[in-house]
Amino acid sequence: MGILIDKMKEDDLAQVLAIEEEVFTFPWCREDFISEIKEGSEFWAAKEEEKIIGYVGFYKIEDEMQLVNLVVTKNRQGKAIGSDLLKWAIKRAKSLGVKKAILEVEAQNTRAISFYHKFGFAEVGIRNGYYKGKEDAVIMWAEI
Numbered sequence: 001m002g003i004l005i006d007k008m009k010e011d012d013l014a015q016v017l018a019i020e021e022e023v024f025t026f027p028w029c030r031e032d033f034i035s036e037i038k039e040g041s042e043f044w045a046a047k048e049e050e051k052i053i054g055y056v057g058f059y060k061i062e063d064e065m066q067l068v069n070l071v072v073t074k075n076r077q078g079k080a081i082g083s084d085l086l087k088w089a090i091k092r093a094k095s096l097g098v099k100k101a102i103l104e105v106e107a108q109n110t111r112a113i114s115f116y117h118k119f120g121f122a123e124v125g126i127r128n129g130y131y132k133g134k135e136d137a138v139i140m141w142a143e144i
């Protein structure tokens with residue numbers, strides 16, 4: 001069955017919040033998504049038969065995109081869905097005039113760091129205690 005990537009809707013949030021809880025040590029809550037959307041972030045969800053299996057969010061500042069999250073449900077990781085979502089977000093951001101991308105990722109998340117390396121992201125800094133004062137974040141950057 002094919003995968004569709006579609007703009008995330010408020011109705012999707014229940015599924016999205018369940019995935020946040022499943023995947024992250026520091027999951028986002030409903031208010032986090034709503035305030036990000038109000039401030040201009042766009043979120044895109046990958047769906048298979050109406051079921052959300054991953055999503056990506058970013059916002060644009062001048063010619064740069066800040067990736068705010070990228071997630072694939074645990075049972076679908078390693079099957080190129082994350083790659084499809086990131087390619088989609090980059091294509092969409094480029095259509096808005098974006099030329100560079102920046103993101104933060106948990107310093108211990110070696111899997112995601114390798115994933116971003118594959119897309120040409122380089123590690124350019126560390127934010128100490130970025131995640132609720134507990135975990136450091138690696139800042140990664142790429143020309144897209």
Ligand SMILES: CC(C)(COP(=O)(O)OP(=O)(O)OC[C@H]1O[C@@H](n2cnc3c(N)ncnc32)[C@H](O)[C@@H]1OP(=O)(O)O)[C@@H](O)C(=O)NCCC(=O)NCCS
Nearest residue numbers: 069070071072077078079080081082083111112114115118
């Ligand atoms: C990181 C994440 C989005 C990647 O999505 P995915 O669909 O699992 O990844 P893909 O199948 O598209 O893999 C693409 C590349 O990433 C790298 N990669 C993926 N899984 C990996 C692993 N377990 N170890 C090392 N590298 C890995 C590989 O280079 C892979 O390319 P290859 O298949 O040609 O070897 C996904 O694993 C995820 O949701 N993780 C939990 C949430 C998270 O950490 N998000 C990122 C921080 S915001």
